[in-house]
Amino acid sequence: MKQVDYIIVGCGLASIAFCEKLRANNKSFVVFDDESQQSSIVAAGLYNPVILKRFSEVWRAKEQLEIALPVYNKIEADLNIKIDYRLQILRRFASVKEQNLWFNASDKPKLEPYLSTELVKNSNNAIDAPYGFGEVLHAGRIDTETLIGAYKNFLKENNSLYKTRFKYDKLQIKSGSFQYEDVIAKYIVFAEGFGVKQNPYFNFISLNGTKGEVLTIKAPELKLEYAIKSSVFVIPVGNDLYTVGSTYNRDDKSNTPTQEGKNELLSKLKTFVTCDFDVVNHVAGIRPTVKDRRPLVGKHPEHKNLYVLNGLGTRGVMIAPYVAEKLYRFIENNEALDSEININRFLG
Structure with a gap:
């Protein structure tokens, strides 16, 4: 025993x-x-202290980050691996109205540390972003x-x-x-x-459980060193590969990727990524949601x-x-x- x-x-x-x-x-x-x-x-493994859909604070974001990052850094040291990648996250603006909402949110005390007040102009020919981006500070990605x-x-x-x-x-x-x-x-x-x-x-x-589907694409022309949040996330993971996600399905409780989920992600991705790419992986999982x-x-x-x-x-x-x-x-x-x-x- x-x-x-x-x-x-x-x-x-x-x-x-x-x-x-x-x-x-x-x-x-x-x-x-x-x-x-x-x-x-x-x-996707992002640690992001802001809900980017509506520009509001993640629940207890400051406390969570203060506890989480030292844990992952200790695991890196103990297991001799690299998992914590500090990553610039840019929120793509769809309109002038969204720009204004962003800057209004950046004045709130709990959001001020995490929302840059400088408008980031798009300089990537493979991205359609005429209204530019807002930058999220103190963010990154854990390679889960x-x-x-x-x-x-x-x-x-x-x-x-x-x-x-x-x-x-x-x-x-x-x-x-x-x-x-x-x-x-x-x-x-x-x-x-x-x-x-x-x-x-x-x-x-x-x-409850919410199914999420994620794609990995290979896009040599995209050349992103930062993550973009628009209708979907695009996250660089190295070697011209990018994670694209995610879907939200409350009815399907299987881990099986679907054509419907893939089509949804590709349709949203193509609204702002203009270069060619290939889908090299497609996975799904059930998030434990409440x-x-x-x-x-x-x-x-x-x-x-x-x-x-x-x-x-x-x-x-x-x-x-x-x-x-x-x-x-x-x-x-x-x-x-x-x-x-x-x-x-x-x-x-």
Whole structure:
């Protein structure tokens, strides 16, 4: 039998962030992951403190960035990988009205640090942007595919990864501990993303799930060193490759890319990218979204020491370390969870 402090189910952004809290505090753990959830892998990985559709602040953006970036930088150092790319994000303006809305928003105290007041003129012949751009400050991209792949290898090397589906009916709940196959743990944290819908312990939480599809294009003539947000995002990832995303489908709950999603992305992309390009990849995943757009963190109402860490939505790279910190303090230090992230808000 293997005895650990924690069993963690899932190995996406939420799980990795929580693992890092455990490692920092010398807690032992194992991770179960069957690679059924892809939202973290297909995510664009931007950390962007502004909602660019309506020029408003991301929920707790300053706190999230202050916690998240040191976590990713430590992972880079410990695993000898590069995942954090500081990236200029430009919001393409569709009209003079949007320019005015941007500059009005930049006067707001919470947005002032993140919105440049200098209009950026377009100098790229492959981009149609007659009204120019607004620049988002303190933004960047986490390479989530590299992060998750490297972290799984790291866990495997430390005999901490079980690449298998967690079978809920095999979990034995004992006094003060849990036993699952050959592992005994004091705590279990379910960080399964949309997979929590199949979890009999936490299937009551109000997780909706929104499918997102993303393309990778190769465009040698585009020559972008910055990300553009227009009707879709275009994000440079090197070697003339760009991530284009994303769609939002609340009805389809499969990880299968669709022609409809591809057509939608291409139609929007062609409204402002004028050069030739080839689609070289097309992926899809289900984001763990919540109706009130807040994470789902908390303890099972009956089973002591059974926890959930979920609901990161579309901004997982920013939110994951923040909520991992909150959950760890809740478990280990008995610090109360904020009511706006606590799953108790859905218990009635």
